[in-house]
Amino acid sequence: MNRAITAEKSHPANEVRISTRTNAQSGKHCPRSIDVSCASCRLSELCLPIALNENEVDRLDKIVRRNRPNKKGSHLYRQGDRFKSVYAVRSGSFKSYTLTSNGRHRVAGFFLPGEIIGMGGIASKTYVSSMIALEHSSICEIPFNQLERLSQQLPSLQQRLFAIMGNEIAKDQDIHTLLSDFTAEQRVASFLLGLSSRFSRTALSVTHFRLPMSRNDIGEFLGLTLETVSRITHALQRKGIICVNYRDIELTDIEALRDVVEPT
Amino acid sequence: MNRAITAEKSHPANEVRISTRTNAQSGKHCPRSIDVSCASCRLSELCLPIALNENEVDRLDKIVRRNRPNKKGSHLYRQGDRFKSVYAVRSGSFKSYTLTSNGRHRVAGFFLPGEIIGMGGIASKTYVSSMIALEHSSICEIPFNQLERLSQQLPSLQQRLFAIMGNEIAKDQDIHTLLSDFTAEQRVASFLLGLSSRFSRTALSVTHFRLPMSRNDIGEFLGLTLETVSRITHALQRKGIICVNYRDIELTDIEALRDVVEPT
DNA sequence: CGTAGTGTTGAATTGAATCAAGTGTCGTGG
């Protein structure tokens, strides 16, 4: 049915290499390139640099490490590792998961470009979950003690950090609502809407995207089984609200989808 | 069965008044008193002042407002109110709740002495949940822009704030696990253990305490109905693991309770 | 001392999990 050509697909993996070419449209570098500075990164309006002036971004830039891209399935860090850095997703996507006491997986969250990873480890000095790349991805590493020191000198950076962390806390409250109040159908609908709005900041289309995660991942995140996720997506399709083809999702009626989450 | 005399009960409500008497045992003021300084507050090892030196605590102390005690059922703030301050619980307890789209309540969390309230509002500049006193309680108000300014000058305060917020993020992940993975029995057991360890920092007994919240509150927090909470607590009692008498809880076999959460 | 609110308990119902069998897709190695 849907032959999706997503933004991801337009960057074949073998195109990822050191590059200094500028992005034709925006004058900003493709975030896949290793040597992109914060000032020239296409994601600078989403990420840490918001509200920093040119000089401040330069100073932030000096402590950011742009590592080699992460292969699909590779770990950024593991639960229990010593906390050293937070990370900003540059391209691709990650999932964080914990191993529960009974040995089962549980997905704690998904992370898309522009989002900050690893803040759960600040207090305990230990990462509280493992982080794994869902596809070929790249990140910026920011050593936290340096970030702390710098935000001591740059009030707007400190402010930005408090805001990012406060936002994380607020977001977790929404997940709490979802898990304690919502039916399976509401959860899946809410999940798709959330992904859509997060994709909208970087992807080509708000209504048509490719899921980077499996049904099982979605289930473990939403507190459902993979079978239920599959059943629900197809039920939503039968109602004409979305169009599913494996990981290819098209939201054909966003209003109806919102109505599933909050019946009016 | 259990005639509980809790720490709370030993401070009759009418004892709460302006006072400069020092606490006989510790030389520190009773946290109920309105004019207790941070330096002399019994909770200083739990709250913001940890890791601050004398001079730093004094400067923090200057921006803290010690408001009149909150009556049971009174609101500290409401969902949607403009964010101005974070609060430290001095005595008593609070619950935060949100009104979901369908008009139902949902309890986001409970807050005990020494814990910090309101950080979800930092990013949006608006409180994301309402906060209500579960009993006669008192708090310290800390205007956030002043706190930000001060932590710009005091590295250890900034560090402490990052740690508190990071801890909040890590804690939310545990709740996520609880809600997506645990059975009703595991949730209740985990909830009781969590309360116990939090009470242990300020209350007289780790194994015997009085719940400040109703079965309905617990249910809304754990994603269960009040009937289920009631059934489970009595099932745990029948197994000899706890002893319930309305809001009076005694953990008679903590090891067995841990075993309910993580079967070995 | 009465009553509204809070908690307990039972029976019936149901939404999602589990168990099970099959189909489709994609990455890999020949």
Place this chain on the structure above:
DNA sequence: CCACGACACTTGATTCAATTCAACACTACG
């Protein structure tokens, strides 16, 4: 480049844990 095998996904039948509905008991507060 194609074929194979592993994995991901779909779909159906059955089971079960928790909800819902309902009636009643206890407590605590004015």
